[in-house]
Amino acid sequence: MKRPTIADIARRAGVTKAAVSFALNGQPGVSAATRERILAIAEEIGFQPNSAARALSDGRAGAFGLIIDRPPNMLGIEPWFMQLVAGIQAELSGDHAALLFSTAEDQAAEIAMYRSWWAQRRVDGVFLVDLQINDQRVPVLEELRMPAVVIGTPLGAGSLTAVWQDDAAGIISAVEYLAGLGHRRIARVTGIPRFWHTKIRTDALAEAAQSAGIESISVEADYTRERGAEATRTLLRGPRRPTAIIYDNDLMAISGLISAQRMGVEVPAELSIVAWDDSPLCELVHPPLTALSRDIPAYGAHAARILARVASGEAVGHFQEDPPVLTLRGSTGSPPLVRRLSRA
Amino acid sequence: MKRPTIADIARRAGVTKAAVSFALNGQPGVSAATRERILAIAEEIGFQPNSAARALSDGRAGAFGLIIDRPPNMLGIEPWFMQLVAGIQAELSGDHAALLFSTAEDQAAEIAMYRSWWAQRRVDGVFLVDLQINDQRVPVLEELRMPAVVIGTPLGAGSLTAVWQDDAAGIISAVEYLAGLGHRRIARVTGIPRFWHTKIRTDALAEAAQSAGIESISVEADYTRERGAEATRTLLRGPRRPTAIIYDNDLMAISGLISAQRMGVEVPAELSIVAWDDSPLCELVHPPLTALSRDIPAYGAHAARILARVASGEAVGHFQEDPPVLTLRGSTGSPPLVRRLSRA
DNA sequence: TCGAATCACTATACCGGTTAAGTGTCAATA
DNA sequence: TATTGACACTTAACCGGTATAGTGATTCGA
Numbered sequence: 188m189k190r191p192t193i194a195d196i197a198r199r200a201g202v203t204k205a206a207v208s209f210a211l212n213g214q215p216g217v218s219a220a221t222r223e224r225i226l227a228i229a230e231e232i233g234f235q236p237n238s239a240a241r242a243l244s245d246g247r248a249g250a251f252g253l254i255i256d257r258p259p260n261m262l263g264i265e266p267w268f269m270q271l272v273a274g275i276q277a278e279l280s281g282d283h284a285a286l287l288f289s290t291a292e293d294q295a296a297e298i299a300m301y302r303s304w305w306a307q308r309r310v311d312g313v314f315l316v317d318l319q320i321n322d323q324r325v326p327v328l329e330e331l332r333m334p335a336v337v338i339g340t341p342l343g344a345g346s347l348t349a350v351w352q353d354d355a356a357g358i359i360s361a362v363e364y365l366a367g368l369g370h371r372r373i374a375r376v377t378g379i380p381r382f383w384h385t386k387i388r389t390d391a392l393a394e395a396a397q398s399a400g401i402e403s404i405s406v407e408a409d410y411t412r413e414r415g416a417e418a419t420r421t422l423l424r425g426p427r428r429p430t431a432i433i434y435d436n437d438l439m440a441i442s443g444l445i446s447a448q449r450m451g452v453e454v455p456a457e458l459s460i461v462a463w464d465d466s467p468l469c470e471l472v473h474p475p476l477t478a479l480s481r482d483i484p485a486y487g488a489h490a491a492r493i494l495a496r497v498a499s500g501e502a503v504g505h506f507q508e509d510p511p512v513l514t515l516r517g518s519t520g521s522p523p524l525v526r527r528l529s530r531a
Numbered sequence: 532m533k534r535p536t537i538a539d540i541a542r543r544a545g546v547t548k549a550a551v552s553f554a555l556n557g558q559p560g561v562s563a564a565t566r567e568r569i570l571a572i573a574e575e576i577g578f579q580p581n582s583a584a585r586a587l588s589d590g591r592a593g594a595f596g597l598i599i600d601r602p603p604n605m606l607g608i609e610p611w612f613m614q615l616v617a618g619i620q621a622e623l624s625g626d627h628a629a630l631l632f633s634t635a636e637d638q639a640a641e642i643a644m645y646r647s648w649w650a651q652r653r654v655d656g657v658f659l660v661d662l663q664i665n666d667q668r669v670p671v672l673e674e675l676r677m678p679a680v681v682i683g684t685p686l687g688a689g690s691l692t693a694v695w696q697d698d699a700a701g702i703i704s705a706v707e708y709l710a711g712l713g714h715r716r717i718a719r720v721t722g723i724p725r726f727w728h729t730k731i732r733t734d735a736l737a738e739a740a741q742s743a744g745i746e747s748i749s750v751e752a753d754y755t756r757e758r759g760a761e762a763t764r765t766l767l768r769g770p771r772r773p774t775a776i777i778y779d780n781d782l783m784a785i786s787g788l789i790s791a792q793r794m795g796v797e798v799p800a801e802l803s804i805v806a807w808d809d810s811p812l813c814e815l816v817h818p819p820l821t822a823l824s825r826d827i828p829a830y831g832a833h834a835a836r837i838l839a840r841v842a843s844g845e846a847v848g849h850f851q852e853d854p855p856v857l858t859l860r861g862s863t864g865s866p867p868l869v870r871r872l873s874r875a
Numbered sequence: 876t877c878g879a880a881t882c883a884c885t886a887t888a889c890c891g892g893t894t895a896a897g898t899g900t901c902a903a904t905a
Numbered sequence: 906t907a908t909t910g911a912c913a914c915t916t917a918a919c920c921g922g923t924a925t926a927g928t929g930a931t932t933c934g935a
Binding site: 546549550553559560562584587588590652 | 912916
Binding site: 895898 | 906907908909910911912913914915916917918919920921922923924925926927928929930931932933934935
């Protein structure tokens with residue numbers, strides 16, 4: 188398979204490379220008839236521009252990057268990532284851009300890879316996920332002048348553009364729903380505390396609970412099954428046992444559900460459970476989990492669109508997604524006291 | 532940030548671009564002293580070659596591709612993928628090669644993307660996963676002469692090199708273990724039947740059961756929770772109820788476990804469960820699942836190494852991984868009859 | 876009817892590497 | 906002492922695009 192170049196097209200059309208380039212890129216400088224002839228030939232021989240040549244010539248790589256540095260065995264279980272990539276892809280493929288993807292051991296390795304990609308001109312920009320408080324990646328990308336879009340809160344994004352979803356609104360909707368059911372003591376098992384979205388949810392919970400006049404607590408965990416179960420047991424054994432727990436991911440929610448059930452705590456009769464991020468896992472267990480759902484492919488697609496604009500030098504403001512919505516399933520209900528009252 | 536080129540190095544070293552290129556690539560043609568001086572300058576200014584220029588010049592993209600076309604919400608839950616990428620990455624980054632990753636709606640879209648990558652010279656080769664019977668991707672890649680490594684069985688890989696793991700051995704070890712516990716009727720809930728590894732496991736189960744003198748059956752499913760639960764219910768309600776079920780992935784195994792428990796079937800007292808592919812999910816449930824574990828990052832790393840060799844024109848034979856090993860947990864035990872006998 | 880403007884291209888340089896061919900210097904050999 | 910050859914470079918072409926500065930022919934206005 189020899190891959191055709193513009194020189195091949197030029198030869199067949201009886202013009203020079205430049206004329207072909209003009210025709211293919213919609214530039215003036217060729218007559219309508221010639222343009223059409225060139226396009227027909229290009230179509231016929233299945234011409235696609237050599238990405239390296241184009242990149243070298245116009246100084247853009249035609250690719251964007253995404254690096255994840257959560258531990259791989261953790262990450263794999265989080266379905267949001269694949270959906271994010273699917274969304275990004277849908278958008279990029281329209282522009283014939285590619286996505287470079289990598290995992291990294293830690294943030295230092297991630298940063299080293301950004302530097303390398305930048306030095307090699309491999310990418311025109313990157314997506315940043317899991318933004319942390321005092322995130323080291325932000326100043327590095329700013330220093331490199333590397334176009335970047337933060338997938339997450341603008342807080343801490345520095346001069347980088349953020350595409351974000353209002354996590355506080357998610358918490359508020361969950362708290363309002365639970366408070367409406369009669370819950371007066373709501374707990375939450377958090378993700379990794381250094382992530383911005385964890386802090387935002389923690390603050391939002393405290394505030395939402397206060398304004399609803401109910402009690403709340405956030406217990407730190409790290410998205411893993413073990414810590415989720417541990418936090419659940421601590422909460423259920425503690426002196427002020429909550430009647431509802433919100434988990435920062437579905438894995439911990441399931442692990443919490445199972446721990447509760449093994450302790451003889453009935454869900455939802457004695458304990459309501461809400462998971463953050465809906466996935467097939469939520470429907471796996473019994474009762475199925477009420478969850479905060481979001482349209483992650485759309486999120487990815489928006490981020491890709493914004494990054495393309497940022498990379499082309501446009502000054503773009505932050506973009507806010509629709510807030511997550513609560514998908515009601517069997518794991519939530521009225522707390523014990525309300526049940527007793529309503530039975531009477 | 533202006534990124535340095537070999538011309539910058541050449542200027543500072545007082546030589547030409549060619550000399551710099553020789554020095555950097557370990558080619559003869561420069562004295563040891565000059566070479567050292569050039570390398571020192573390159574190091575000092577943090578030189579990294581422009582990937583597009585190199586790609587254009589030497590005709591290799593310096594990147595490999597991986598496309599997945601399972602539905603994204605399915606895939607996300609399968610941790611193996613992330614681990615595979617982590618393994619691939621570890622190997623590629625040593626060669627300063629990148630990984631292009633994409634998801635596709637279906638196989639036609641996947642094939643279209645290969646053609647596009649090829650025409651644009653985006654990649655030097657691709658990894659093929661989830662090989663199907665009569666897989667359309669194989670002839671296309673052969674036609675394009677695109678270097679490719681099949682991650683999976685050599686069967687159906689055509690002229691492509693395969694890096695594979697003996698799924699039959701996995702089934703055999705599970706059957707031998709279960710038969711040793713006294714099971715006489717083993718079922719399996721399969722993944723998507725058109726995948727080669729599904730067929731291999733099905734055939735291996737039939738054969739292993741026969742040679743152990745026990746009964747076996749494979750029920751078709753598709754890796755989803757729903758079909759896994761459905762298949763489990765069908766098996767448990769059927770006339771010849773199995774005392775052990777092997778599931779082709781952990782999601783179905785969990786869904787099967789939960790279905791069984793809801794039907795009042797005790798695990799492992801009345802039913803043993805084995806999951807294929809160990810992940811945190813297996814330890815999430817109670818009892819935790821016995822599972823076939825494999826070193827997936829190593830798998831990915833091997834595949835990457837082989838693909839790099841294939842892409843450089845070497846004729847490489849298939850590479851076989853260590854077979855999966857059974858990790859014993861609480862979901863397996865002796866079947867009811869043996870229990871009664873041993874109690875007597 | 877002549878100069879200027881427009882059109883439709885061509886010629887060519889350039890992006891940043893790699894590499895084949897060429898050149899000047901010096902030591903070893905006949 | 907002239908010849909050879911190895912060495913240490915330089916020159917220049919090339920990869921496949923894009924973009925800028927020409928160039929010849931036609932059209933237009935005065």
